[in-house]
Amino acid sequence: MEFLNLTLGQVLVTFGAVAAFSVALYLLDRTRRRQVVATLRFWVNPGQPAPVSRNRKIQQKTSLLLQLLGMLLLLLAIAEFQFGGGINKRRDHVLILDTSAWMGASVPGRANATLMDLARANAIAWLRAVPPSDRVLVVRADGLATPATAWELDHKKAVRAILESSPGATALNLTQNLEFARAMQRRSGATSGEIVYSGPGRISSREANNMNLPVIPALRVIPVDEPVENSGLRSVGARRSETAPGTWDVLVRVHNYGKTGRSVNVTLNFGKAPQGLHQLNVPPGADQETTFQLRTKAAGIVEVRLYPQDAFALDNYAALEIPEQRTLHVVVYSDNPEAIRPALASDPRVNAEFRTRAQYTPAGFEKGESGLVILDRFHPSTRPPGNTVWIDPPWSASSGDNQPFSIKERTDHPDGLRWIPDLPLTQGLRARNTQLESASIFDSTTVSDRIAEVEKGAVMVARGNTIAIGFNPFSGQMRYELSTPILVGNILHWAAPEVFRDVDVATQSAGSVASPVPATVDRNSVQVLTDSGTLLPFNVHDRSVQFFVGEPARVRVLAASPLGTTTERVFSLTLPEMWDTKWTPPTGIRKGIPALTDSIRRSTILWPWLTLAGLGLLLAEWILYGSQSTSRLHVVKAIHHREAA
Amino acid sequence: MPNAPLLDRHFLERLERLALRWQKSFAGLVGGHNRSRFAGGGQEFLDHRGYHQGDDLRAVNWRAYMRLDKMFLKLFQIEPRVPVRLLLDCSKSMAANPEKFDYARRLAASLCYVGLVRHDTFEVIPFADGIQEANICGGGRHRFTPLSNFLEALQPSGDTSFLKVVRRFLNDYPQRGLVIIISDFLDEAGCDKAIQYIADYGNELFLIQLWAPEDRTPPWTGELDLTDAETGAQLHIHVDSDARRAYTEQFDKFAESIKTVALRNDGKYAGIPTDMPLDDAIFGTLIHARGVA
Numbered sequence: 002m003e004f005l006n007l008t009l010g011q012v013l014v015t016f017g018a019v020a021a022f023s024v025a026l027y028l029l030d031r032t033r034r035r036q037v038v039a040t041l042r043f044w045v046n047p048g049q050p051a052p053v054s055r056n057r058k059i060q061q062k063t064s065l066l067l068q069l070l071g072m073l074l075l076l077l078a079i080a081e082f083q084f085g086g087g088i089n090k091r092r093d094h095v096l097i098l099d100t101s102a103w104m105g106a107s108v109p110g111r112a113n114a115t116l117m118d119l120a121r122a123n124a125i126a127w128l129r130a131v132p133p134s135d136r137v138l139v140v141r142a143d144g145l146a147t148p149a150t151a152w153e154l155d156h157k158k159a160v161r162a163i164l165e166s167s168p169g170a171t172a173l174n175l176t177q178n179l180e181f182a183r184a185m186q187r188r189s190g191a192t193s194g195e196i197v198y199s200g201p202g203r204i205s206s207r208e209a210n211n212m213n214l215p216v217i218p219a220l221r222v223i224p225v226d227e228p229v230e231n232s233g234l235r236s237v238g239a240r241r242s243e244t245a246p247g248t249w250d251v252l253v254r255v256h257n258y259g260k261t262g263r264s265v266n267v268t269l270n271f272g273k274a275p276q277g278l279h280q281l282n283v284p285p286g287a288d289q290e291t292t293f294q295l296r297t298k299a300a301g302i303v304e305v306r307l308y309p310q311d312a313f314a315l316d317n318y319a320a321l322e323i324p325e326q327r328t329l330h331v332v333v334y335s336d337n338p339e340a341i342r343p344a345l346a347s348d349p350r351v352n353a354e355f356r357t358r359a360q361y362t363p364a365g366f367e368k369g370e371s372g373l374v375i376l377d378r379f380h381p382s383t384r385p386p387g388n389t390v391w392i393d394p395p396w397s398a399s400s401g402d403n404q405p406f407s408i409k410e411r412t413d414h415p416d417g418l419r420w421i422p423d424l425p426l427t428q429g430l431r432a433r434n435t436q437l438e439s440a441s442i443f444d445s446t447t448v449s450d451r452i453a454e455v456e457k458g459a460v461m462v463a464r465g466n467t468i469a470i471g472f473n474p475f476s477g478q479m480r481y482e483l484s485t486p487i488l489v490g491n492i493l494h495w496a497a498p499e500v501f502r503d504v505d506v507a508t509q510s511a512g513s514v515a516s517p518v519p520a521t522v523d524r525n526s527v528q529v530l531t532d533s534g535t536l537l538p539f540n541v542h543d544r545s546v547q548f549f550v551g552e553p554a555r556v557r558v559l560a561a562s563p564l565g566t567t568t569e570r571v572f573s574l575t576l577p578e579m580w581d582t583k584w585t586p587p588t589g590i591r592k593g594i595p596a597l598t599d600s601i602r603r604s605t606i607l608w609p610w611l612t613l614a615g616l617g618l619l620l621a622e623w624i625l626y627g628s629q630s631t632s633r634l635h636v637v638k639a640i641h642h643r644e645a646a
Numbered sequence: 647m648p649n650a651p652l653l654d655r656h657f658l659e660r661l662e663r664l665a666l667r668w669q670k671s672f673a674g675l676v677g678g679h680n681r682s683r684f685a686g687g688g689q690e691f692l693d694h695r696g697y698h699q700g701d702d703l704r705a706v707n708w709r710a711y712m713r714l715d716k717m718f719l720k721l722f723q724i725e726p727r728v729p730v731r732l733l734l735d736c737s738k739s740m741a742a743n744p745e746k747f748d749y750a751r752r753l754a755a756s757l758c759y760v761g762l763v764r765h766d767t768f769e770v771i772p773f774a775d776g777i778q779e780a781n782i783c784g785g786g787r788h789r790f791t792p793l794s795n796f797l798e799a800l801q802p803s804g805d806t807s808f809l810k811v812v813r814r815f816l817n818d819y820p821q822r823g824l825v826i827i828i829s830d831f832l833d834e835a836g837c838d839k840a841i842q843y844i845a846d847y848g849n850e851l852f853l854i855q856l857w858a859p860e861d862r863t864p865p866w867t868g869e870l871d872l873t874d875a876e877t878g879a880q881l882h883i884h885v886d887s888d889a890r891r892a893y894t895e896q897f898d899k900f901a902e903s904i905k906t907v908a909l910r911n912d913g914k915y916a917g918i919p920t921d922m923p924l925d926d927a928i929f930g931t932l933i934h935a936r937g938v939a
Contacts, residue, residue: 035871039742039861040832041881043896044872044889 007080016076020069027065067622074615078608092135092194093152095182096159098124098166099200099225100141102510102577105168106229106313116201116225117168123223123594124163124199128156130595135194138185139163142200144171144512144578145551146181152189170553171512172205172578176212183215195591199223203580212584221591230259232283233316234576237305238507239295239323246349247326251293253305257283258313258579269293270304298326305508315577319508322555322573328352329497334361335377340475344489350500351493373496378473388496391469393441406462406469409444415455426452426463426495429487436478441471468492498567506571512578515545516558516570526561550574652755652794657925662787664760664928664938666730668824669912670850693721728823730761730768731849733815734800735829737774741802742875743858749920750828750856751797755790756928757826760938762787769819770796773811774804777818805876806833808840815844822848826937830856831904834877841907851913852937855904858920862897864890 007015038044104117124139131137136152139162149162179196186193196217201224204212235254242248257263262284269276279291295303300323307317331353333341338355345353363383374385377392384405396408418435420427430453442458452468453461460471474485494501518527518541529537529548532555539548539558546558556572586592653661697706697717707718734754740747754770761768767784770793771777781796783789806829825844831837831853845851860866864885872881883889901917908915916935918927932938 034866034869035873036866037742037873037875038864039739039746039830039858039875040834041872041874041877041879042832042834043893043900044881044883 012076012080012082016073019072019076023068023072024065027068064622064626067618067625071615071618071622074611074618078611078615081608082611083607091191093138093186093189093191094131094135094194095138095140095185095196096124096128096163097140097142097146097178097182097196097198097200098149098163099143099173099198099202100166100169101143101173101200101203101580102168102170102315103172103203103313103580104200105315105577106227106231109228109230109312115168116227116229117166119225120199120201120223121163121166123225124197125160126594127197127199127221127223128159128163131156131194136189136191138182138189139166140178140182140185141166141169142173142175142178142198143169143551144174144549146174146178148185169551170510170574170577171551172510172580173200173203174208175202175204175584176208176214179217179220180215183217193218195219195221197221197223199225201225201227202584202586203227204582204584205578206581209582209584214587219591220586221595222586223593224586229312230261230263231311231313231316232257232259232263232265232307233311233313233579234305234307234319234508235288235316235579236507236509236576237303237319237321237573238505239303239321240505241326242294245294245296247296247298249295249297249303249323251295251303251305251321252290253279253293254288254290255281255283255307256288256579257285260285266308267291268306268308269295270306271295271297272301295323297323300325316579319576320573321506321508321575322571323506324504324571326350327497327500329493329500330354330372331375331493331496332356332372333375333377334358334379334381335375336379337377337475340480341375341377344475344486347486348490348493348501373493377475388466389468390492391467392475393471393473394469396441405464405467406450407444408441408471409458410442411439412442412455412457413439415440415442415457415460417456418453418460419455420453421451424452426468426488426491428491430484430491434482435484436482437472438477438479439472443469443471468495503568504571506573508573508575510576510578511550511553511574513547513549514556514572514574515547516572517545518558518560518568519562520544521562522560522568523562526559528557528559530557530559531555553577652752652797653759657756658759658790660925661756661759661928662763664933665764666757666761666766666824667936667939668728668850668852670822670848691720691722694718695721727767729819729821730766730824730826731815731819732757732768732770732826732828733811734770734772734797735774735806735827735831736772736778736800736802737804737806737832738802738876739806739830739832740856743860743920745920746830746856746858746861747802749918749924751800752924753854753856753918753927754828755794755797756924757938758783758793759787759790762790762793768793771815772800773815774802775807776804776810777814806837807835808833808837809835812840812843816847820847823850824852825849826852826854828854828856830861831900832876838903838907841904842911845907845911845913851908851911853904853908853913853915854932854937855901855915855917856920857897857901857917862919863894 099120100117104115104120106116108114108116108119128137133156134154136154137150137156137159138152139149139159141147141149149166150159153159175198179198182196186196196219198221202222232255235256237251237253239249239251242250251269253267253269255265255267262282264280264282267279267281276295277293279293281289281291283289303321303323305319305321310317327350329351331345331351333345333353333355334357335341335355336358342353342355345351358379361379361381363381363385373388373390375390375392376394378395380395391405394405394408396411415437418432418437420430420432437455437460440455440460442455442460443462444458450462450464451459452463453459462469472479474480474488479485524541527539527541527546529539529546531537537548537550537556539546546560548556550556553575556574558570558572560568694707695718697719701719705720707720710716710718732754734750736747740750758768758770762783765784765786767782769780769782771780781793783793827841841851841853867885867887867890870883870885872883873879905915905917914935914937916931916937918931922931928938
């Protein structure tokens, strides 16, 4: 019970005064009324005394009661009396409309109807039950909480926002949306109303395992019935085969969201050409994986399709763009190629070409081709133009300017070998794994050129695109040391880092993505880019880059280590983010569309009815009692006028 | 067509279809429209008889003489002219409710117009505690306007005394005829004997009792100071539903006594509440009471 215009005390005091005044007038007016009648003979029965008159007593109790009741009803109308008490204050409601990707699923048995249509209809039905004086905030809920309206008193705007809502590409993050709604209610400053969630409540297992819903005093869930059978692509990933050069391993993972097992066909196309078809039997609620071998070095689009089509079509197709597989062309001038061949043959990305010293030519590589020239204890008359590695270059006074570095002396069993730390070329090298039998000491005064040094001076230096190694890592004890392949690998990375970049492309679902990065990654070098070059915000946490993509897109994650190694991961986020489990609402909350007796419905505005009822009572009293009093007055006046005449 | 302010033209046109009725024959009276058992010089053929010397030759049926060679005399029906006297109560009790007196005047005007149309002779006699100056009218509808003006000029005053009025009436109007009394018949001394006197003197009675709704069913309850409109007597009384019911019973007994007087003397009685439309009163109640036809 509530009075919008007056307090209860004011109503009681006012009514008391009005009632007292009315009773006083009533007593004064009706103590004894004079009435002129045609005759008195019929008022007294023969033989019976006249009825005894009684003064100062309410005679027409019904009349007084009608008057008091009528005035009370009018006073209540003025005070805008309403049933319901505090719930009738203006409240702020938050409508969380599920716009997750799953809402685009078709409803079986209803043509062209999706879960989104059902949720929209439920939301509008709830909105109709909200009193017009309450404000409503519509929040579109998927992976993020996105307010679609401000606090709106105009419910038509809220309806418009509901109708304009459409399924997104991410899964529902219910906790975040409920926290957002609760925070908005706290900040609104008005009485908190309901927080209403309209949707099927499908959430990810990540959220389900760490669900910590905020305390919401008035939570309402309007469930959407969704007997949908669906199976879809969960992820598609491709990476270079470690065994077969020029081959991609394409891993496809399929999930069955239904309650019965399904047999599905997975097809893979590359460049519009079929590459394979695998049949999978997916148990209900489980994943099945299959791997396709795709032999190609060219860049292109890998398309994966799932058959047969089902209620949710968005997760039946995924496209993955794979880059070109590039190689490093290494030309080795050596008279002893067998010593070097194993070191270069271990990596399929290296195309090694061995030539004799006599075949030396200073011509470079083709345009756009990555190349490296290795000169094994050989001093050509003309220096090669590109990346060059000099292995144990012989000292020759006649060479003159062809010497990349001047050699100060030659020493055997040098002591105090030290790899200069924090350089890409010395990554992973340890001095204890290196045993030098003899080495040339370069005359280098620039510290920055040194890669390795002994007590007498530098034994490995680098300047520009030239590296000079003062010892032969492919002879003697060094050829058995761990340092030799590591050093070769470092040199190859130094020569063509883009060839050896770890490329791992994957098609995943939009939403929150975590990309693993090496522990040594430089956090300041991390970049997350879309195809259009837009930088996405991200967070590096626990050896992974975390970012959020709300729409289907291709995203690149670039990360560089302090040693210069660059990692690039390409995410084809073309799949919708799907759910893992169904959220079970806690007991005791409000459910469904509000009934006619639901507490959210404000009691009907009563003041017009109270006014009509009050006026009706007063009119009835006037007809029953007052009008006759008036006619009597007329009679008395007429008589007096005639007598006076 | 007279232009009467008391009654509108349409209503008067409807009244022209009616005629006053009485049952008694009053010997020695001629004129009027009511049939008589006496033959004489009237308008309507009654019979033939043989001619006797001295008869009016204008009444000889000459066509019969030409055929039969005998003289026959045509006899015509005599139309008696019965005096109609209308006693209109103008006492204060008729003004206790202003509608009642107006209603009485309009009812009197209606009956007078019915009589005038039928060439009856009317005498409207206002009375209260005595007979006031009467208005005599007759000769057709064109005489209605002076009568209407006379009725409009009447004012209620004085107490009701039927005995005085009747005594004076019988003294002034010895010729028998139809006596119409329009009144509430509220006389502290009673009116039964007085009305009986009128009948005993050979007059035919047509009593029309008027009452206002509150005269019969008073709506008041509670503490009342009642004042008699004529005598000024006062009564302090507490009125409740029982008292109102007892009052109505007393009133109905009184009305029944008036009716008994009328019927006992071969007269007619009509009780009319003032909330009844005049149209219904004349074309319903009065026709039903056989006062008009």
